[in-house]
Amino acid sequence: MTPPRRPLGHEIVRLEEAPSTNTLLLENEAWLDRHGLVVLARHQTAGRGRMGRTWSSVPGAQLQFSVAVHPQVPGADVPIIALIAGLAVAQAIGDATGLRPELHWPNDVFIAGRKVCGILAEAKPSAAGALRLVVGIGINCLGSAADYPLEVRGLLITLEEAAGRPVDPEALLRAVLGRFDALLARLDAGGREELLAEWRRHARLAGARVRFPLASGRVTGSVLGLTPEGFLRARDGAGGVHTLVSGDVEWL
């Protein structure tokens, strides 16, 4: 019988500074082999975002960590893990502040139209071929958007700004890990449909205006919904319907 899984965050590697917690975890086989191990940094000097973008770090003001996740579900359900990471953050922020964040596919978390959290999920199989994920989560907790570089300032919000009071990053870490663990357990138990329905309830979907890449270039269109696999369906201006698996979708 498989032994019960250890909870996410059973072991936390705490660093004052790291280039990127995702990169560190991906490069350390011994850490990556431990489901639930967390690498947390007060500051990242080379934080990475989705689609090769940079993630801006303000020392001590954000919750920035990566967690090793060993999926126990069939391959087709693995993309759902990246979605429920965002749901876990939205739930934890709700628990801590009473606010109701909005999810933008695949897993950005927004409050009042501005981004409060970004998630970068990356995969690296073990030598034996078992899938291992690194789920990296960055949440703007303390201070204000004015603390961030000029080029991203207008796009983001901090929890302190949104809630009108400081939100302790350490308490939020525990809340996010607890929520994520509970959602993973439901996925393992076959709850994908119900989890996708819950994700949808936190999301801006049908009718939302988006810009997305096609082979011919970027187009503007509107969201139709999620596929059963957790991919995004959108219609372009000429009426063509597209399924976006991992593309660079910009919410307008």
Ligand code: BTN
């Ligand atoms: C995005 O918004 O495009 C994703 C941002 C992900 C940022 C987090 S912070 C912790 C972890 N380490 C990284 O280098 N990136 C993720």
